[in-house]
Structure formats: C-alpha cells, structure tokens
Amino acid sequence: MTQGAAAISVLGAGSYGTALAIALARNGHRTLLWGHRPEQVATLAADRCNKVFLPDAPFPASLEPEASLERAVRASRDLLIVVPSHVFADLLRQLKPFLRPDSRIAWATKGLDPASGNLLQQVAREILGEQIPLAVLSGPTFAKELAMGLPTAISLGSTDAGFARELADLLHCGRSFRVYLNDDMVGLQLGGAVKNVIAIGAGLADGLGFGANARTALITRGLVELQRLGVALGAEQETFMGMAGLGDLVLTCTDNQSRNRRFGLALGQGKSVDTAMAEIGQVVEGYRNAAEVHQLAARHGVEMPICEQVYQVLYEGKNAREAALALLGRDRKAE
Ligand SMILES: NC(=O)C1=CN([C@@H]2O[C@H](COP(=O)(O)OP(=O)(O)OC[C@H]3O[C@@H](n4cnc5c(N)ncnc54)[C@H](OP(=O)(O)O)[C@@H]3O)[C@@H](O)[C@H]2O)C=CC1
Ligand SMILES: O=C(CO)COP(=O)(O)O
Numbered sequence: 001m002t003q004g005a006a007a008i009s010v011l012g013a014g015s016y017g018t019a020l021a022i023a024l025a026r027n028g029h030r031t032l033l034w035g036h037r038p039e040q041v042a043t044l045a046a047d048r049c050n051k052v053f054l055p056d057a058p059f060p061a062s063l064e065p066e067a068s069l070e071r072a073v074r075a076s077r078d079l080l081i082v083v084p085s086h087v088f089a090d091l092l093r094q095l096k097p098f099l100r101p102d103s104r105i106a107w108a109t110k111g112l113d114p115a116s117g118n119l120l121q122q123v124a125r126e127i128l129g130e131q132i133p134l135a136v137l138s139g140p141t142f143a144k145e146l147a148m149g150l151p152t153a154i155s156l157g158s159t160d161a162g163f164a165r166e167l168a169d170l171l172h173c174g175r176s177f178r179v180y181l182n183d184d185m186v187g188l189q190l191g192g193a194v195k196n197v198i199a200i201g202a203g204l205a206d207g208l209g210f211g212a213n214a215r216t217a218l219i220t221r222g223l224v225e226l227q228r229l230g231v232a233l234g235a236e237q238e239t240f241m242g243m244a245g246l247g248d249l250v251l252t253c254t255d256n257q258s259r260n261r262r263f264g265l266a267l268g269q270g271k272s273v274d275t276a277m278a279e280i281g282q283v284v285e286g287y288r289n290a291a292e293v294h295q296l297a298a299r300h301g302v303e304m305p306i307c308e309q310v311y312q313v314l315y316e317g318k319n320a321r322e323a324a325l326a327l328l329g330r331d332r333k334a335e
Helices: 015-026 038-047 069-075 085-098 120-128 143-147 161-171 185-207 212-232 237-241 243-254 259-268 273-280 285-300 305-315 320-328
Strands: 008-011 031-034 054-058 063-066 078-081 104-107 134-138 152-158 177-181
Touching: 008 015, 008 069, 015 031, 015 054, 015 063, 015 078, 015 143, 015 161, 031 038, 031 069, 038 063, 054 143, 063 069, 069 085, 078 085, 078 161, 085 120, 085 285, 104 120, 104 161, 120 134, 120 185, 134 161, 134 185, 134 243, 152 161, 152 185, 152 243, 161 177, 185 212, 185 237, 185 243, 185 259, 185 285, 185 305, 185 320, 212 237, 212 243, 212 285, 212 305, 237 243, 243 259, 259 273, 259 285, 285 305, 305 320
Parallel strands: 008 031, 008 078, 031 063, 078 104, 104 134, 152 177
Antiparallel strands: 134 152
C-alpha cells in the first residue's frame, strides 16, 4: 500500500502503462502504477518488474505498484491513463468520485470511443466536465524500447499550456525520451487511432506476400486518408507529418513489435480473427478502431479506401486478397 503524495499516477499496468511508469520513475519522480487486478499488482510489487510484458526492465526504486484506484487518484495531481480505448470511459467513471479539485488528466491510450466513434477528449469532457485540464500523448513508442531506455520521441498536446509544460518536464529525459509539444489534440488523437487500422492493412499485404512497394504505398496513401479525416475534423495538416502521424504510421506498419501489424499478417496468412487475436494475447486496438474510423469517416463524408477495405475484411468477411485487389482496381486519379 502506498502513502503520501506522488508526482504522477499511471492508471493501467499493461505493457505501455508499465513502460511509461518506468520512464517517469527513471527520471526520479515518485510514480504510482495502478492495475485493476490486485493479484497482478501484488506480483508486480513482489517481482519489481512486469514479467509478463517487460521482463527485461526492472522497476526503478521510485516506481510503486498500487492496487487501490482511490489511493492512486488521490495521491497525485497528475494522472496518466494507459488502458485500452474500449475501457477508457469506464475508468473515467470509476475514478471521477476520487478526483481532487486540482486533478489533471492525460492519456496515452490510442483509439476512439467504441460506442460513438468520438475522440477520447470528447468522452473525457462528457464524463468529467469542461474544467479539468486534459492532455494526450501520441507517437511512435513501442513499450519495450521505451522501458529499456532506448531513444524515443513522442508528441504531447494539452488543453492547458501549464499542464503540457509540466507533464513534458516529468517525461522528458535528455538521454532517451524527447517530448515535442503540439497543441493540436484532435490531430494527435486521430493519428494514434487511424495508424492502427493502416498497420493492419500493411500486415495483411505482407501476409499475402506482397512486397515493400505495396507496404510503402499503403503507408503513403494511409497518410493521405489520415490527413483527409483530420482536416475534416479540424486538425492541423502539419500534425500528420510529425510523430503522431507519419512517425507512428511508419513504426507500426514496418516493425513486427506492432500488434496491429502482426494481427494483419496473421489474417493475410489465412488465420481467423479469433486465432490471430489469441496468438497476440494483448490489445489489438485497430480491430475496434477499424469500426470506429468507418463510423467517423461516414459521419464526415470522408473517403478512406484503405481503412474501408480493412473494415470489410474484419467485419464483413471479405477475403483479404480481394480487398487488396479492390484497392488496386480503383479508378485512376491524380495523386
Ligand atoms: N504497447 C505499446 O507499445 C503502446 C501502446 N499504446 C496504447 O496504450 C493502450 C494500452 O495498451 P497496452 O498497454 O499496450 O495494452 P496491453 O494489452 O499490454 O495491456 C492492457 C492492460 O489493460 C488492462 N485492462 C483491461 N481492462 C481494464 C480495465 N477495465 N481497467 C483497467 N485496466 C484494464 C489489462 O489488464 P488485464 O491483463 O487484467 O486484462 C492490461 O494490463 C492502448 O490504447 C495502446 O494502443 C500506445 C503506444 C505504445
Ligand atoms: O502504438 C504503438 C507504437 O507507437 C504500438 O503499436 P501496436 O498497438 O500496434 O503494438
């Protein structure tokens, strides 16, 4: 059990929540790491390591596993939520009664609200009201590399300039973790969700045996789709040339650490959704994101052919090869 004030509480003890908590604690900040299963938290505390997800990254002394959500929320002014997007709203409802008058909330969750396809920022505003400062982290950051202290860069946006600066100070490490400020929260959130869907598409193409040309075309045209949706929702086009756009697209479409890419690879090799999911054994955000992006694109009248084909493979039983051919067979057009 933890007592006293902490610099920050990370809520969600999966691979990325643990990696971010390690990065914060490595900077010398007292960091609480809350997980929703008390027995898992007890194991983290006993092992001083998340053996399931990050066996090679021991906890710094200032990282404290915490089983009580109430204690984690009350101990720190700043909360960093790192749970999968489909439980994001539930967690906000659970923690709301424990919030302090000065609480500030950031999240590193990548995705949209499954019920509405809305941005998580809208979900947070609806549940927590207009006053609480909000921030989002987004960018190319595999948990394992971050936890090991390998050089990493990320973007951070906030509704409150002071919160952005102070959170960046907590996270930034001159030797290994570079934090870029970007106040386009809409762009940062959309980048983190849409790249998951494109990464499934890139995995599908590779699973079908297509080559580097096809993968690169998917990344490039995927970026165009992301920009189109972003601009329709009021994001800044330049955001998509940064960490949360191009950066995360390239990372997740090209490296097999990406669960979304591996999920697509497995489907491209002929495995079923259930088998592919079970093999990965961790959250594959792009599966839900494909339906959410489909909903959002339709609502805003934005054409997103790659995301649409991924959606049809995942939800309408379309054959992966036919989906790829449907993309190639589209009318010719200017770039
Ligand atoms: N891993 C990465 O490299 C990166 C991940 N992200 C994003 O971070 C988010 C979290 O992903 P990640 O950590 O990788 O996922 P993991 O699959 O590694 O872990 C998910 C964690 O969430 C927990 N969880 C499930 N339901 C709840 C709930 N209702 N309340 C609290 N915790 C819950 C799980 O616990 P249990 O095991 O008990 O189900 C598990 O510990 C995602 O949105 C992802 O896109 C962003 C950048 C990088
Ligand atoms: O978001 C990520 C890296 O930036 C992690 O990607 P996956 O969820 O595909 O593993």
